[in-house]
Amino acid sequence: MSAGLFGSRRDDHDVELSLPLYNSNDNRSSGFLSASPLPTSRSSSPRPPEIRVPRPSTPNALGSGITSPIIIRRRWPWRFSWQSTTITILSLWVFYLVFLKAPNVPPSNLSTVVAEYDGGPPKNHLTHLVIVMGHAIWMGGNTLGDDEKEWTLLPYQHGLAKTFKQHVEAGVKIAKQNEDSLLVFTGGETRNFAGPSSEAQSYWSLAYLSKLIEPNTSLFNRSTTEEFARDSYENILFSICRFHEYTSNYPSRITIVGFEFKRERIENLHREAIRFPANKFEYLGIDNMGDNSQLETFKKGEKEGPEAQFRADPHGCSDPTLTAKKKGRNPFRTRHGYEVTSPELRGLLGWCRMAESVVDGKSQPYKGTLPWSA
Incomplete structure (x- = not known):
């Protein structure tokens, strides 16, 4: 070289x-050619010869x-x-x-885990839960929800955009009239073609941009979202969990806004499945679609579909149609943590994973202790 x-x-x-x-x-x-090696050092730090x-x-x-x-x-x-x-x-x-x-966290220490994620002080003076059920995702627009092109609608939902907005308006009205209430918009990231946007967040955004909920008002600090529910049963149960996260209490009263043709499913089947007292549970149903033929189709489909399915499977554990529908409504694979933040409901939340939830091929109701039932 x-x-x-x-x-x-x-x-x-x-x-x-x-x-x-x-x-x-x-x-x-x-x-x-006469190079000769030198003696190497005997120091503790090695050096090249x-x-x-x-x-x-x-x-x-x-x-x-x-x-x-x-x-x-x-x-x-x-x-x-x-x-x-x-x-x-x-x-x-x-x-x-x-x-x-890394040590595993035993169930007895879950309260410590929850404390690590606490934010501001809980609104523990709130006792009334107002739920607005989500059915679609509003993507924004100049008409503020009146034009159905602003919504991610399934084929059978065309013509319902204004009804969705009426649900938002009704929920806001009830919450404004009850200063002890927490308004919860519920619904997860259910539409793949809408991206990772939740029904709940879009409803809250619609209410805010429509000036139904304004900053520096009581309702602004008494409204939130529940963004994991995939069906009407989870809409109710998960909203109760969200109420507990926000207030550190469980609600003493529940008011729900949704479709009138779903009244039987919500007011009776779901309420009975979670054993919430009937005298503290109210359902406000709004259909007002202006299309009687469409409404009759919905009523018939409700009786033969979800209502019959939840009647046989109160918690939606084993019916193949109900379970497939829930999986299909979670394209972004989100997962709630309500078993940790609402430990009193851990048994109910995990009921479908228990072997005793299905006996001889028949779904069984949950009979464990609940905060609002004896």
């Missing part, structure tokens, strides 16, 4: 030679020849120092503690 500008080259044994340049009159007859190459005699300013050795250090590709060794050991120890020896 040829020498560089300053005579630096590397031989086949990875020895870097740094030699000065000489004029043509310099003595070049000695030095390169050194070899000494005699420099050819060169005349100095006084005309005398002076021979001085050239120190050449063999370079290793890497070397340890006490600093790097210490950092490596500490890094491995931290990895072990965090990832390999």
Whole structure:
């Protein structure tokens, strides 16, 4: 390998030679083949071995020849120092503690986990839960929900846009009339073609942009969203959980706004499944679609479909149509944490995963203790 500008080259044994340049009159007859290794240091810090190459005699300013050795250090590709060794050991120890020896959180300590995520003080003076059930996702627009092109509608939902907005308006009105209420818009990210936007958040946004809910008002601080529900049963149960997250209490009264043709399913089947007292439960149904033939079709479909299915399967655990519908309404694979934030409802929330929820092929009602039932 040829020498560089300053005579630096590397031989086949990875020895870097740094030699000065000489004029043509310099003595070049000695030095390169007489290299001899120097004794290695016995210090605690390892160093690469050194070899000494005699420099050819060169005349100095006084005309005398002076021979001085050239120190050449063999370079290793890497070397340890006490600093790097210490950092490596500490890094491995931290990895072990965090990832390999992380303790599991027992159920008795779930309240500690919840406390870690607490925000402002709970609104524990609120006792009345007002639920507005979501049925579609409003994507925004100048008509503020009046034009159905602003909504992500399924084929059978055409003509319902204004009814959805009426549900929002009715829920806001009830909440404004009851200062002890929390208004909860409920509905998850149910539409793949709408992106990761929830029914609940779109309803709240519609209410806000329509100036039904305004900043610096009581209702602004008494309205929130529940963004995981996939059907009407979860709309109710998950809204109760959201109420508990927001207030640290469970509601003493529940008012729900939805379709009138779903009254039997909501007011009786779902209420009975969660055993909430009938005298503290109210349902406001609004159809007002202006199309009687469509309404009759919905009524017939309700009787033969969801109403019959929930009557046989109160919690929606085993009916293949109900379970498939819930899976299809979760395209973005979201998952709630209500078992942690509402521990008193853990049994009810996890009932469908229990073997005793289905006996001889028949769904069984949950009979465990609930905060509002004896």
